[in-house]
Amino acid sequence: MNGLLVGRSAELAGLVRVLQSAAEGVAGVALVGGDAGIGKTRLTAELVSEARERGFHVLVGQCAELGDSLPYLPLADALRGAEPVVREAAAAHPMLGQLLPGMQSAPSTGLTQQRLFGSLLGLLADVQPVLFVIEDLHWADRSTRDLLVFLSRMVQSEQVCVVGTYRTDDLHRRHPLRSVLAELKRLPTVMGVELGPLASGDMSDYVATLGEMGAQELDLIVARADGNPFYAEELFAAVAEGDSLPDGLASLLMTRVEVLSESGQRVLRAAAVAGRRVEDELLREVSGLPLAEFEDAVREIVSRGLLRVDGYGYTFRHALLQEAVYTDLLPGERTRLHAAFARLLTSPAELAYHHLASHDLTGALSASAEAGRLAERLGAPAEAHSHYDRALGLWERVEGAAALVGETRERLAFRSAVMAADSGDNHRAIVQLRALPPTSEVSERLAYYLYEAEDQPGAIAAAERAVESAEDQAALARALATHARTLLWSDRHRDVEAVTARALETARAAGVRDAEAGALLTLATYVELRGDRDKAHELIEAASTEGSGDLAMDLRARFHHARIHYEQGLLAEAAEVADAGIRVAFENGLNWSNYGTDLRFLRFLIHYVAGEWDQAEAVASGFGARVGTLPEAILSSFALFIEVARDLPAVGERLSRLRPFWYSELAAYMSRGLAAEHALWHGDPATALDHVRAVMAPMVNGEASALRMAAIGLWALAELGTTEGADDLRARARRAVDSGPIVGPGALGPEGRAWALRVEAEWHRVHGRLDVELWRQVVEAFDFGFVYEVARARWRLAEALLAAGDREGAQAEWDLARETAAKLRAAPLENALAELGRRARFGGGGQGDGGLTAREIEVLRLVAEGLTNREIAERLFIAQKTVSVHVSNILGKLEVSTRTQAAAAGRQRGLLA
Template identity: 85%
Template sequence: MRVLRAAAEGTAGVALVGGDAGIGKTRLTAELVSEARECGFNVLVGQCAELGDALPYLPLADALRGAEPAVREAASAHPMLGQLLPGTESAPSTGLTQQRLFGSLLGLLADVQPVLFVIEDLHWADRSTRDLLVFLSRMVQTERVCVVGTYRTDDLHRRHPLRSVLAELKRLPTVTNVELRPLASGEMSDYVATLGQVDAQELGLIVSRADGNPFYAEELFAAMAEGDSLPDGLASLLMSRVEVLSEAGQRVLRAAAVAGRRVEDELLREVSGLPLTEFEEAMREIVSRGLLRVDGYGYAFRHALLQEAVYTDLLPGERTRLHATFAHLLTAPAELAHHYLAGHDLAGALKASAEAGRLAERLGAPAEAHSHYDQALSLWERVQDAAVLAEESRAELAFRSAVMAADSGDNHRAITQLRVLPPTSEVDERLAYYLYETDDPAGAMAAAQRAVESARDESALARALATQARTLLWSPRHREVEDLTARALATARAAGAKDAEVGALLTLATYVEHRGDVHRAHELVETASAEGTGDLAMDLRARFHHARIHYEQGLLAQAAEVADEGVRMAVETGLNWSTYGTDLRFLRFLIHYVAGEWDQAEAVAAGFGARVGTLPEAILSSFALFIEVARDLPAVEARLSWLRPFWSDELAVYMSRGLAAEHALWHGDPAAALDHVRAALAPLVEGDASTLRLAAVGLWALAELGTTEGADELVSQARFAVDSGPTGERGHLGSEGLAWALRAEAEWHRVHGRLDVDLWRQVVAAFDFGFVYEVARARWRLSEALLAAGDRAAAQVEWELARETAGKLRAVPLENALTEFGRRARFGGGGAGDGGLTAREVEVLRLVAEGLTNREVAERLFIAQKTVSVHVSNILGKLEVSTRTQAAAAGRERGLLP
C-alpha cells in the first residue's frame, strides 16, 4: 500500500510480493487493486501461465485485454501494443521490435497515469516478460505508476531464471520486497473465524493442519462444511473435493487442468466431448463448489494449486490424449507446440514451433523466438519432411535462431550457432557483425572478407562490403575504407539495398571526418538521413551522426535541430530507450549544456536517474554529472555511489570519474581528483581524444597541489592524441577537442608557474564556438594571467565577464572561486560593494529577508538545510553583521534586495 500511495504522489515504485503457494498473494493484490480503483488509478492485471516461454508477453496481453476501454483505446495508439489486443494482426518486424514494445508500454503508462500494473505468477514468466519487468523497474521514476509482481518462493529452485532477476531488482532503491510468511496460530484462528461458524475442536484441527497457510485453511474449512473426512497433505485434500463431483464434472475439470489456469468456454466444451446440456450442468456444479470461477468468456481455476493437483492426478495416457485433443482444436502456434509436444506429436510440434518462433519474432520477443526455433531444430532429425513442415530449410531456420539470440542480447550464442552453419555470404556477414560487437576485430575482419568473396547477388555483396568497411574503420587497414565504401555504395544503389547504402555512407562519413574533411562528412550524413531505410536502427543512427557532426563542428543550433528530429522519431516509434534513441538524448543534453541552457539541461538530466543496474544506464546517468557537478547539486554524491560498480568500463569511468575529479577539485581535494583522472585514463586507447579533457583536469589538480610530478606525462598523452590519434595518424578533433588540447597546454604551463596570457586568450577563443561555461572558466584563468602580468584593468574585465556568466548559469563552485579571486585581487564589486556574496548567497539572503527559516529556504531552493546554514553563516561574515535582520538591512543598503 505504501508503494501505491507513493505512486499517487508522483514517485513510481515496484513491489515484489513473494510467498509459498496459498499464502495469500492473490488476496493481497486483489485488495490493492480495489484500493487503487477507489483512488482513481487505471488498473492493469495480467497473469503468467505455466506454459512459460511458449507465450511471450502473455501477462501484458492479458492485462490489455482486461483493461478499461479508455486504456485499450490509448494502447491502440501505440501500434506495438495494439497488436497484442484481440483481432489485431502482428505487423512485420522493422527492427528493434522489443525495444519499441518496451518504449511503447512506458509511453502508455505515462499516458494513462496514475496506473497500477500487476503481474501475477512471475515464477512462470517468459524471458521477455522478465526483461519487461526489469525495464519497468529501472525506467519508471517520476510517473504515477505502481508495478506489482507476485511469485511463489517454494517454486524457485536454485537455477530458476527468476532468482537472478529478483536479486538484481531488490538492489534498486525503488523496489520494495514483500515476503508473506505463514500466519501465526492466533492470526490463523482469527482468519478461520471469518470463514464461518466452527466449534473449538474443528478450529483447533484446522489451525494445526493448515500450518499457517490461508488457502489450506479455506480448503479444510470447506471439506468440513461438506462433511468430508480430512486426508493428509494438501494435494489429497484438494482431490477429495474434486472426487465428490459427478463423473461429467470430473471429466470437464480434468480437461480444464490440461488447458492450464484458464480456458475458454467453447474450447473446454469441445475437448470434454460432452453434449451442450450435460456440459453446462457439469459447469454449474463445478462453479457452485468454487473449483472454477467464471472469467470473461471462459473459466479459471480458483487457485493454481488446484489446477496442478488435478493435472498431476491424470494418468499418462489420459494426459497425452487430452493434450492431443487440444492441439487439434487450437490455432495459436505457441499453445499448439506445447500441446503437440505433450501429446507426443513431433511433426505437429516442429511445425507449430517454427510458426510460434516467427510470431514471437514479429511481437518483439527474440528470446522466445530463439527458444521456439531451437525447439524445432531439436526435432528436425526425428521428423520426416521437416523442411516442408517448417516452411524453410534447416539452415534458414538455424540462421533465424542465431539472429534472435543476438537480438535478445546473447551475441556469443549467435556466434556459436553461425559458426556451425554452412558458410554463405549472409551467414558470414552476420558473424562479422556480431564478432565486431563482441570486440573480436580480427575475427570480424576475416568473416567479413569471406562474406564479400562468397556473395552470390548484389544485395548480399553490398551488405558484406558495408560490414567489411565497418570492421576496418579503426584498424591498421583503415585506408581501405574509402574504396570499400565506394564499392558498397555502387552495389547497394544498383540492388536497391537501402540499409547497406546508409550503413556504407555512415562509415565513410566517420572515416572522412576523422581525416579532417568535415564538409564532405556533412554531405554524406545528410544523404544518409534524407530517406528512410525501413530499418529504424539505421535511421536513428543516421540522425545521431548528423547531429553529432554538427555538434563537433560547433554548429550548436543545427545540431539541436537534427537531434530534436531524431528524438521525436525515437519517441514516436517507442525507441527512446534504444541505443541510438538514448545516444540522441545524451547529445541533446550536451547541446543544452554547452549552449548554456542549463535549466533545460538539468530538466533532461532529471530523467537520467541516479539508480542504475546496467552499463547503458550507468553511462546515461553519468551525463547528469556535467550539470550536477557544475552547479554543485546535492545529487552528486548519491549518483557517484551508484556508478562506482561500473568503473571498470571505459566509457563509464571516463564520464563519471572525470567529473568526480572536477567535483573533488571544487571541494578542495586535488589529490582525490588526480586519483580519479589517472584511473579514468588507464583504460583509454593511446591517442583517444577523450584523453584531452582528462589531461587538462589532471594538470589543474597538479597546479592546485603545487607539484610538477606527472605533469609532463599528462601533457604528452594530450599531445599524442592531437598528433597521432588511435589509428596512429593525426585526425580531426572537432571544435571542442581542439579547445581542450589548448586548455591542457595552458594548464601545463600553469603547473610550471607560467601564467601565459596569449595561450589563455587562445583557450577562450577556442571555446567561444558556443561553449558558454568553458569560456567563463577560461576567462577566470586569463584574468589571473593578466593580473600577474600587471594588466589589472584587462584582468578585471575578464573577471567580470566570467562572474556574470557564472551567475546566469548558477554555477556555484565557479562563482565561489571567482568571488575568492576577486577578493584577493581587490576588484571592484568583489569586496565592499556587495560583501563578495555569490549569486547563490544573494538568493539565500533574499529569502532570509522574507522571514523564511533555514528549512523553508532549503525547500524553496531544493538544497540541504545544512547547506543553507553554511550560506547564512557566510552572508553574516561577509556583510559583517551578527543577526539575520541586520543582514537583510545591510543587503538593502547595498542594493542587493528590493
C-alpha cells in the same frame, strides 16, 4: 474471494508504502514470494482494491504454465482486461496494440523487443498512476522476465508501481527466475516480500472468518493446515460437507472433485488440460457433452467453488487444484484431451503445446514454426528461438517437413540463429551459423556477430566468404558493407575506402538502402578518424537523408549526424538533428535503445555547452536514479556536469553510487573527472589530482579525452603549488593533439582545440606565469558556444590581466564572467569570482554589491524577509547547509556580524529592490 485478510498487515503496509511512493512520483517494484496457497494472490487483491480507491489504473496479468509457449502473456492478459481508457491508449502504440484482440502484428523494422518495451514505458507514462501486477512469475517466459527487469530499472519518476508474485517452492536451483530475482533485489527501489505460514493464532482467526464450526473442527483445521490459508479453506469445505480428511493437499483436493457428477468430473478434467483458464465454447466442444448437460455440469462445478466464471470462460480457483486434476488424469485420457484441444485451437503457440502433449509430431512441427514466426513479430526473440529450435528438433522425425513448414531446414535454422542473437545470445547464434552451409547470407551474419563478439580475425574471414559466395547483387552489397565494418579497427583499415566504394556502388545499383547506409556510416567513421570531419559530415548526412528500413541503422545515422555537428561547434544544427532523432526514437518506443539513449545524452551535452542549464538539469534528473549496471552508471555520470557546476547536494550521493563502476575507463573518465572538479571547487586539490591520475593511467597515448583530464590535473597542481608531473600532463595532451587514434594527424574539433589551449595556459600557471595572450586565446577558442568554459576562461584571463597591471581590462572580463556565472547559477564559479573581486577591490559592476554573487543577493533578499535558513533552503530548492555557507559569505562580504545588519546593508546598497 473467501475470508478477510488476516495476519498480513505488515506485508500489506509495505506494499501500500510502495504504492504511495509511486503516487508521489517515485516508481517502485515489489516482489512477493511464498509457497503455493500461502496467500500471495489474496494479498495483491487487497493492494489492487487500495490502488483503485486511490485513483490508480490497474493492470493485472497472469503467467501460464505453458511457459515460453506464450510470449508476453501477462502483458497481453493485463491489456485485454484493462479499463477502456488504458486499452485505447495501448492501441495508439502499435507494438502494444498488436497484443490486443483483433489487432494485426506490425511488420518488423528492427529492434522489435526494444520498441515493445519502450512503448509500454510510454503507455505507463500516458495513463499514470498505474499499478501493474504480474502473477505467477515462476511460469514467466523469457521475454516477460526481461520486461520485468526493464521496468524495474527504467521506471523512475513515473507514477508506476509494479508488483510480481512467484512461488518459492517452485524455484529449483537452476530455475531461470532465481537469477532475475537476485539481480532485482539488489536495486534500492525493489522491495522483496516473503510470505511465510500464518501463525496458529492468525490461522484460527482466518478459519473463523470462513464460517461457523465447532472448536474441535477449528483446532483440527488449524493443526492440519500448517499455516497455509488455501489448505485451510479446502479443509473447511471438506469438514462442512462431511467428507473425511485424507493426508496431503492433493488427496484432499481430489476428494472434492470426486463428489462431482460424472459429467462434472468430465468437464473439470478437460478444463485442467486447457490450463488455468479456458473459454466456455472451447470447453464445451472438448467435453463432448450436449449443451444442457454441459451447462448443468459447469453450474455444479462453479457452485462447489472449483471453477470461477471469468469473462467468457472459467478459471480454476487455485493453480494447485488445476495441477491436482491434471496429474490425476490417465496417460491416454490426457493425450486424447490434448488432441481435442489441438483440433479446435488457432493460436500457434497453444497448438504446438497441445500437439506435443498429444504426441502429434506433424502438428507440433508445423505449429512450432508458426509460433516462432508470431513470437518474432511480437518482439519476443528468445521465444521465437525456442520455437524454431523445437521445430528443428522434430524435423527428421516428420516426413515432408519442408512442405509443412513452408521453408527449408537451413532457412529455419538461420532464423533461429538470428533470433538467438536478437535475444542476446551471440554465442548460440555463432554456433548455429557455423553448423550451416556457408551461404553469403549465413557468412554475413556470422561476420556481424563475430565482430560484436570482438573476434576480429574470424569476422574478417567470414565477411570475405560472404563476399565471395554472394549469389546476387543485394547479398553482395550487404556482405561488402559488413566486410568494411570488420576492417575498420583492424590493421587492414586502409582497405576500408576501397571496400566501401564497392559496397556503395553495388547497393545503389541493387536498391539495397540498408547496406548503402551501413557503408556510408563506416566510411564516415574512417574519414573522421583520418581528420576529414567535413567529408564525414557529408557522408553521415547522406546516410540520414532517407530511411534505410532498419530503425537501428536510422538512429545510428541520426546520432552520428548530430554528433558531427556538435563536435564542429555547430550547436544549433546539432540540436535540430538530435531533436529529430529523439522524436523518431520516441515515436517507435526506442527512447531506451542504445542510440535512443545516446541521442538524449548528446542533447543534454548540447544544452550544457550552450548554457541552457535549466533544460539540461531537467534532462539529467532522469539520469541514473538507479545504478546497478555499467550503462546505468555511465548514464548517471552525465548528470554530474550540472550538479558539480552548480554544487548541488546530490553530488556526494551520486559519486558514492558510481564508485563501484570506476573499473570502467568510460565511467571513470566521466565521473572521476567531474569528481576532481568538485574537489577543486571545495579546496581539495590533492584529491582532485588522485582522480586525474587514476583516470589517465590506463589511457592509450593520443586519446583526445586526455586533454580535459590534463587541464584539470594542471589546475590541481597550480593549487598545490608544485610543478611535479606538470610536464608529463602537458606532453600527454600534446600527443592527443599530434596523433589520431588510427592513422596520421588527428583533427580536433573546436572544443578539443580549446582544451588543448587551456592545457598550455594551465601549464604556464603551474610555473607561475599568468599568460594574458594565451588565456585570451582560450576564451576565443571556447567562444564557439561553450558558455560555461568561456566564463571560466575569463576568470583566469581577469587574473592574468590584473597581474599584468591592466585593471580596467581585468574588471571587464570579471564582469562578463560574473554575469554568465549568475545566469547559469554556477555557484562555485560565482564564489571564485567573488573572491577575486574582493582581492582586486573591484566594484560590483557599478551596483555597489560588495562582491556578492547573484545567488548570495537572492539569499540576502530572503534573509531580509525574515526567513530562516531552512525556509530559504525550501524556497530555493537547495540544501540548508548551502544556505548557511551563503549567509556566512554575505556577512563577511558586507562586513557585518548579524542577519539584521546584513539586511540593512543590503537596503543601503540598493540590493533588495
